[in-house]
Amino acid sequence: xxxxxxxxxxxxxxxxxxRLGEEEKTRLxxxxxxxxxxxxxxxxxxxxxxxxxxxITRPDxxxxxxxxxxxxAPEVREGCIAVPRTFAGTNG
Amino acid sequence: xxxxxENIRARSDLNAFITVCDEYALSRAELVKKEMGAGRMGxxxxxxxxxxxxxxxxxxxxxxxxxxMLRDFVPPYSAEAVRRLEAAGAIMVGxxxxxxxxxGSASETGCFxxxxxxxxxxxxxxxxxxxSAAAVAAGLVPxxxxxxxxxxxxxxxxxxxxxxxxxxYGAVSRYGLIAYASGFDQIGILAASxxxxxxxxxxxxxxxxxxSTSKELPEGALSGIDLTGDKPxxxxxxxxxxxxxxxxxxxxxxxxxxxxxxxVLGAELDTYELPGPEALGAYYIIACAQASSNLARYDGVKYxxxxxxxxxxxxxxxxxxxxxxEEVRRRILLGTFVLGRDCYESVYLKAVRTQxxxxxxxxxxxxxxxxxxxxxxxxxAPMLGEASNRPLEAYExxxxxxxxxxxxxxxxxxxxxxxxxxxxxxxxxTAPRFGEERLIAVAEALKG
Numbered sequence: 001x002x003x004x005x006x007x008x009x010x011x012x013x014x015x016x017x018x019r020l021g022e023e024e025k026t027r028l029x030x031x032x033x034x035x036x037x038x039x040x041x042x043x044x045x046x047x048x049x050x051x052x053x054x055x056i057t058r059p060d061x062x063x064x065x066x067x068x069x070x071x072x073a074p075e076v077r078e079g080c081i082a083v084p085r086t087f088a089g090t091n092g
Numbered sequence: 093x094x095x096x097x098e099n100i101r102a103r104s105d106l107n108a109f110i111t112v113c114d115e116y117a118l119s120r121a122e123l124v125k126k127e128m129g130a131g132r133m134g135x136x137x138x139x140x141x142x143x144x145x146x147x148x149x150x151x152x153x154x155x156x157x158x159x160x161m162l163r164d165f166v167p168p169y170s171a172e173a174v175r176r177l178e179a180a181g182a183i184m185v186g187x188x189x190x191x192x193x194x195x196g197s198a199s200e201t202g203c204f205x206x207x208x209x210x211x212x213x214x215x216x217x218x219x220x221x222x223x224s225a226a227a228v229a230a231g232l233v234p235x236x237x238x239x240x241x242x243x244x245x246x247x248x249x250x251x252x253x254x255x256x257x258x259x260x261y262g263a264v265s266r267y268g269l270i271a272y273a274s275g276f277d278q279i280g281i282l283a284a285s286x287x288x289x290x291x292x293x294x295x296x297x298x299x300x301x302x303x304s305t306s307k308e309l310p311e312g313a314l315s316g317i318d319l320t321g322d323k324p325x326x327x328x329x330x331x332x333x334x335x336x337x338x339x340x341x342x343x344x345x346x347x348x349x350x351x352x353x354x355x356v357l358g359a360e361l362d363t364y365e366l367p368g369p370e371a372l373g374a375y376y377i378i379a380c381a382q383a384s385s386n387l388a389r390y391d392g393v394k395y396x397x398x399x400x401x402x403x404x405x406x407x408x409x410x411x412x413x414x415x416x417x418e419e420v421r422r423r424i425l426l427g428t429f430v431l432g433r434d435c436y437e438s439v440y441l442k443a444v445r446t447q448x449x450x451x452x453x454x455x456x457x458x459x460x461x462x463x464x465x466x467x468x469x470x471x472x473a474p475m476l477g478e479a480s481n482r483p484l485e486a487y488e489x490x491x492x493x494x495x496x497x498x499x500x501x502x503x504x505x506x507x508x509x510x511x512x513x514x515x516x517x518x519x520x521x522t523a524p525r526f527g528e529e530r531l532i533a534v535a536e537a538l539k540g
Contacts, residue, residue, distance in 0.1 A: 019413040039373035
């Protein structure tokens, strides 16, 4: 298994489209190394990983009426989606 | 309804709510009152106010997941669980604070600040459904919806001294629950009584065509069970977790006294060991892998935060970097790591096999027992900031709750006692699949 160092974290951040500062990269490298050590030592096994519960998939047709779907659609002003005003008493 | 909203404002010190829906709640209350007056609406939830964790979509009302990424996101639809509650006449009053994207155990990682425990406001209300737990514990609402992926309903319920149910995976539709780890997430219920837990469960549970993982419930699964008489639990075989190291003395005492009470009520007790100590590792590997995949959708294109840049890749990077907090980034990185080519077979698939093994171990346990008794956490509510300063220790404290998510089994936190400082102590009951009504009946018998 790959050892966790700052280069590994940098590569993972690149894959996950995350930009990390230098201090954060150092901190997360330590955390990730500790998490990998803590969590990845699992015993071997030969269990069948096929899921037995069959999913009941839904049909592809939409049943919502267009007016129901559009009732809470965001407003478009001058070609841009306007952020709706939320109710009074919001935090932040 | 005005009184409910005033009470919420009076306890703004708890920081339990992100959005309080004054106008919406008042107009809904008027409507429900009219419908009840005309005899078109009734039932145990008609006119009852409730709160909703802010990772559950509510049409026209901001749903943020306590993240900068979704700070101004307003869903065009409501979650099925919310829709069913409103159809039953319940009135939503607000959206509750939480850990960002439900990742955390203390409701401290969100961008709107930490939730304070009503029993001691210097302490954490637990997480990630801390706001919902605090709102119920403070008497602001009779019940609230939360979500439980690794213990996030049960643990805050224990810290705040209330009941918290994680239903069987598939019992409640996940339509409208913003995903963290889709194989574990379940909408859960926090309430001050087992009866309220039951009333809410019967309103929201059941197959939903819009969620392929939701199940038809077995016949009778939502029929209340009445346990009466001197020995109402006669014939109930209960397994009590043994040889648990590292529990605080108040937790150990609670388990002993709860077991004693079960025996007095007629239950037959025996001990069991926690199957699969590797459960914690399997949980975090699978949960973080699923999280890294689920959160890939937050790219600044369709909804949520967008940090404008001329280059598309720059836009993705900056949006995700500014939108996600550190805990979310930590888990995305772990998930990305375990799904990498070097680790997929040796780590991720091994975790999935471990999950299967644990499921079989619990099937064997439920051949011997009808119900299992164990702790929710190893200690009472910590001081604010403790979990954030030592995140890996916080992960380790999930050991007692994650097995219910790994196996998909229903589990109920029952408030049991208080420690020497007056902090609540909870215990946890686990049942076989679709055994929620039996959990509720046993909790009611224990309360009696």
